[in-house]
Amino acid sequence: MSDRRRWIGERVPRIEDARLLTGRAPFVDDWEPPGTLHVAFVRSNLPHAKILDIDTAAAAAHPGVAAIYTAEDLGALCCPGPVLVPPPPIEGAIFHARTPLPLAREIVRHQGEPLAMIVADSRYIAEDAAALVSVDLDALDAVVDLSTALNEGAPLVHSDLGSNLAAHVRQTKGDYEAAKSAADRVVARRFRYDRGVAAAIENRGVLAEWDARADRLRVWDTTQAPIPIRAAIASTLGLSEAQVRVIAPFIGGGFGPKVMFYAEEILIPWVAMQLGRPVKWIEDRYENFFATTQEREQLHESELALTEDGRILGVRDHFLHDSGAYDPYGLTVPINSQCTLLGPYRIPNYESEFRVVFTNKPMVTPVRGAGRQHGVFVMERLLDIAAKELGLDRLDIRAKNLLDPDEFPHNHEIIYQDSAPLTYDSGNYAPALAEAARLIGYHDFENERRAAAADGKRIGLGIVNYVEGTGIGPYEGARITVEPSGKVRAATGVGTQGQGHFTAFAQVVAEAVGVNPADVRIVTGDTSEFHWGTGTFASRGAVVAGNAFGAAAQAVREKILAHASEALEVSEEDLELVDGTARVRGAPDVSIALGELARRANPLRGAVKPGTEPGLEATSYFGPERGTTANGVHALIVAVDPETAMVDILRYVVVHDCGTVINPMIVEGQIHGGVALGIGNAFYEELTFDEFGGTTNASFMDYLLPTATDVPAIETAHMVTPSPLNPMGTKGVGEAGAIPVAAAFVQAVEDALREVAPTLELVDIPLSPGRLFEALQDAGEEA
Amino acid sequence: MKPARFDYVAPTNLDDALSALAAGGGEARALAGGQSLVPMLNFRLGGPATLVDLNAVDELAFVEPTEEGGLRLGAMARQQTLEHDPLVRIRAPLLAEAAPWIAHAQIRSRGTIGGSLAHADPAAELPALLMVLGAQARVARAARGSESGARIERASSLCDLYLGPFFTSLEADEILTEVEIPGLRVGEGTAFAELARRRGDYAIVGVAVRVRLGADGLCEDAAISLINAGPTPCLAEDAAAALLGEVPTPAAIANAAEIASLQCSPAADMHGSVAYRRHLVRVLTNRVLLRARGRARERVV
Amino acid sequence: MSDVSIRTRINGEEWTGAVEPRLLLSDFLRGNLGLTGTHVGCEHGVCGACTVRFDGDPVRACLMFAVQIDGHEIETVEGLSPAAGTDLRIADLHPIQRAFHETHGLQCGFCTPGILMTVASFLERNPKPSDREIREAISGHLCRCTGYHNIVAAVARAAELLTEVEA
C-alpha cells in the first residue's frame, strides 16, 4: 500500500472549525421556524410529595398561552418511560425497574420533576404563566442520605417496592476469603465518592415541527443518540419511522446525559402534532440541575489482601450506589465501577457486591467516566494505604502488580456493562507507568520537595493507573459515496458533540480513497442521512463508527479500483489512488479522476451488466465482539498551603494508550477536557442537598466548574498498543481523562502534607479547601 | 430564566432618576450595572414594577481627585476603572490591587461601584475595601411631597450603611451617588488578600488593612476590614486598636490577627465551616498586615 | 409596558426598532436579529457563552436588556470576520479565529464565540500577554470540553498573529 498517503495518525486541523468559529454552526436553539411556540415546565420544588391539586385556570387565561397540560391531559402518553439499558445477564442479580412518567401524577419523587407543561408565544410568556399555576403539594419525608436509605423504617421512594433497593448484584472471581486468610496484610477502608452534574455548557433542547401536508415530523434534538430517539418517538406517537426525522445538529457538549431518552423528547413532538405548530423547549440552566440526569454518590467498604512484599492476593468491595428517584439506565454506572476497580492489576480473587438505592434525588445515569472513576479511586487509594502500611514505594507496589503483555487477552471472569465477560484485549502497562514516572520526575522528586520546603512550600506528587473499558457494541454503520464532483460524502448514525468526528472520520475515508480530508463531507446525527446505529457513549465513536468508516472506505476503494481498471485498461494491482485520481503506478499521466469514475458508475442511459450496483458507494457496519481496553497513567504535582488548605496544581502529566490514534491533536483535546472535568470532580464540583432533599446550589454561581485558572497545562504522551478486536486497532479515549484524576489528586495532597499531617488519609471525594481543613484538624488531633 | 415584565425608564440626569424612584413608591428599583440585579430578575427572585436605569445618568459616572489627595468615585463608575485608571492606582492603590478579584473583566466592565455598595453582599470586596479606607458615601433622594427638582442629600460612613446581609440603610427612593476616599498619608500602607474557590468568585474570606507608621516606627493608625466574616462587611476594631502605639512586630501582628479571628462572626456555608472561616481570618489578617507594614515603611519619611 | 424604540449599531450596521423592556440582549440578538452565534448557557452571568462587545468592552448579553443598547455599539462573533459566502475559508477569518483553528482551541464550539469576543478586547489592551494573564483573562468563561489548555495556546497564538498583521 505504498501509494497511500497516511492520514490516520496525522494532526489534521478540524474541518468543522470554520463554521463554529464564525458562529454559523447551528445548534438546536438556533432554529426557529416561523410561528414557533415555546414551552416552559412547572416543576416540583419539593423532592418528595403527594400532588393534591394543580390549578392551571389562571395560567390558561393568560394572554399568549396556547395550551397547558398536566398528567391528566396526556392520555395514553402518560405511561412510564422505557428501561433504556436492560441489565446484563448476571446470575442472581436483582433489578427493579422504575422509570418516570412524562409529567408526574399523584407523587413527585425528586425536586424538579415536571408537573405541568405550558405552551405559549414566547418563553417569557410561558414563564409568566408558569408563575400563575398554583400547585398544592403535600410534603412527604424524603430519602436523602444514601447510607441510611435501606434501613428499616426509611421513607420509601416507590412505596410498592417495600424498600428502596433498586438492584443487587454480586460478582466474584476466585475465592476472596481464602486469599484473605493467606494474606500477610489486609487493608480495609470506607470510601465515599460524591458527584455532580455533567454541565455541558449547552443545556438540552427539543424543537419539533409537524408537517401535516407531508405527514412528517421533524425533530431537532440535543441528543447523543438520534436514531434510538427516532425509534422511540415513532413508536410512542404511532408513526412509521419513515415519518420521523431526528436531527442532532451541532451539540454543545454531551458528556453522557444527552444519551438519555427524556420525557421532553416525546412531549414536544406530541404537542407539535396536537397544535399543528412548531414547538420548542430549551432547558434553562436552573432546570438542568434537576431535569437532566446526573451522576452521584457511592459508598464503598473495601478490603485489599496482600503479601508482605505487596503482591495483591485479593480485593473485596461492597458498595451502595445512589440511583436517584428512577433507574432507566439500568446498571451501567455501578457495573462500570465494579469492573473498572480491577485496573491494570493482576487480581486473582475478587468479590464485589453492590446495592443500588432509590433516593429522592434527580436521576443518575452515566456522566463522562460513568462510575469508572469510583472504582479507580477505591483501588488506587487501597494501594496507597497498603504501600504506607507495608513501607513500600507507591510506584513499586503498582509496578509489581501490573499485568504483563503476555497475559492478554486477560479474562477477569465477571460480566461487563456490554453483557460480555470483562476481558482485556491488549495492553502494555509497565512502560506507560515508567514513562509517566519519568515525565513527572518521580525519581528526583524528593530533592524537588526538599528545595520547595526550604522556600516554605509544600509540594506533593501523585501517580495512578487506570484502565477503561471502551468502544463497546453493539454496532455502528457508515455509508460513503464518491460524488461526480470528486468530493466524497459520508454519513453515520452517531451524533457528535465536539469530538472532532467530522475530521477524524474524514481522515479514515481520505486515507482509503486517496483524497484530502477537506474533500470528505461527513454527516452525523441526521436520521434522514443514515438510520442505523445507537449513539455516542462509552468512548465508542472512534472505535465502532471509526471502524465502520474504515470498512466502508475499503469497499469504496475496491469499487474505484475496479472501475478505474476497466476505464484505464490496466490491472488493479497497477493502480494507485492519489489526489482524487486513480492513476497508473509509475505513469502518473495515465489517470482518471474519481469524479469521472463516479459519473461512469452511475450511467443515466444505456444498459449495465446484471447485478451492477450503481455509484461509487458502500455501506458497512462494524460490531465488535466486545469492548476494547484503553489504559493510562496520570501523574501530577500539587502545592498545598497547609494554613489555608488551598491546593494548586503545578504540573499534570498523562500517558495514555488508546491503541491506534486517528488524530493525536483531537485525542489530546479529549484528554485535556477529561482532566479538567476530573479536577472539577476532585476539588470543585459537588451538588449539595439540604436535609429535606432540596438542592442548595443549583446555579453556576454556586456549583463550581473549574476555570482556566484552576486547570493546569496538561502534558500528554501517547503509547500505542493496538486492539486486536478491530481492523484499525483503535480503542476509545473520550472518558479517559476524567477517570483517575481524583485518585491522583488526593495522593498528591497527602504527599504534600506528609510532614505536616502524617496520619492524614483522604477517603472522600470531592475534596474542597473546607473539607481539607477539617481533615487536617482531625489528623492534627489524632497525631 | 426570563425576567418578568417591568416598566422601564432611562433618565439622563440625577434629578429625574430620583423622581422616577420616588414615583415608584417602593416598587421601583435602580438598575446600575445589572450584574447582580439582572441574575435575580432572570431567576425571578423579586420583581420590581419599574426599573430606573442609571446608565444614562452621566453625572454619576466619574472618578475625580479631591484637593486633599483623595478620590471621589461616582456611583456609576465601572468597577473596571479601578483596575485601569492611573489616578486610582496612585491615590488608592488598595482598590487597584483588589479590583481584579471582583468578578471577571466581563462583569467589571458593567458592574458599578455604587451597585456593589448598594447590593451589600457580605462576600463582596468593595464595601470592605472602601470601609478600610475610611470612605464616606453620599446619598440623595427627591424631597418628598415637594416640587420636582428639590433634592435631599445625606452623607453616611460605610459602616453605617450596612445593616445585614443584602440589607442597607438606603431607602427605596434613595440613590447612592458617590463615595469619597481620603488620600493615602505619609507612612500609610494598605494591603488586601482573599481566598476564593475560583478566580472571580466571591470571597470565602477576605481581609483588607491599612496601617500608618510614624517616623519612630510606632503604629499611629490602623484599620482592618473583613469580607464574608460576618453578616455585613465590618471593621475588626479591637484587632486594629491592639496595634495602635505598638511597633508592629510579627508578634503584635499575630496578636491582632488572633483578636480579629476571635471577634468575627462568620456563617457556615458549602464553602466552609465557621471554624474554617475564623481560621482564615487569622491567617489572612496576619499575612496582609505584614504586607501593609512593609508598604507603610516604604512611605515613612 | 409598551415597547421602547432604540437605535443602535450592531456589527457596524445601524438598527432601529422597538423592543420590550424585559427582552434580554442575548435573546434580542439571537431571536430578533438571527445572530445566533451568541450562545446562551446560564443566563446568570457565569458561563460567558453570551459574551459580546458593548462599545468595545466584553459584556454578558444575558445580563443586559436590549433597550440598554440604545445609542451604543454591539459587536458579536458574526462581526469578527467579513461575512463570507458559502465557501468559508480559514484563511479569510480573523487572526483570533485562525489561531483557535490552528491550536484546536475549540471542541463543541459552544463556548467559543463568547471567548473570541473577550479575547478580542483583551488582546487590544494587552497585546503580549503572559500565560498567567491569558488564563486570568479567560477565567470568566466556562468551557467543559477543552480543559482550557488549547484555548490558552490559541490566545497566545492569536497574539502572535495579530502582531504579525500589524508588523
Ligand SMILES: Cc1cc2nc3c(=O)[nH]c(=O)nc-3n(C[C@H](O)[C@H](O)[C@H](O)COP(=O)(O)OP(=O)(O)OC[C@H]3O[C@@H](n4cnc5c(N)ncnc54)[C@H](O)[C@@H]3O)c2cc1C
Ligand atoms: C459571575 C459574577 C461574578 C461576580 N463576582 C463578584 C465578586 O467576586 N465580588 C463582588 O463583589 N461582586 C461580584 N459580582 C457582582 C458584581 O460585582 C456586581 O456588579 C455588583 O454586585 C453590583 O453592581 P451593579 O452595578 O451590577 O449593580 P446592579 O446589579 O445594577 O444593582 C444591584 C443592587 O443595587 C441597587 N443599586 C445599584 N446602584 C445603586 C445606587 N447607585 N444607589 C442605590 N441602589 C443602587 C440596585 O437597585 C440593586 O438592588 C459578580 C457578578 C457576577 C455576575
Ligand code: FES
Ligand atoms: S449565558 Fe450569559 S453568562 Fe452564561
Ligand code: FES
Ligand atoms: S468547546 Fe465545548 S464548551 Fe468549550
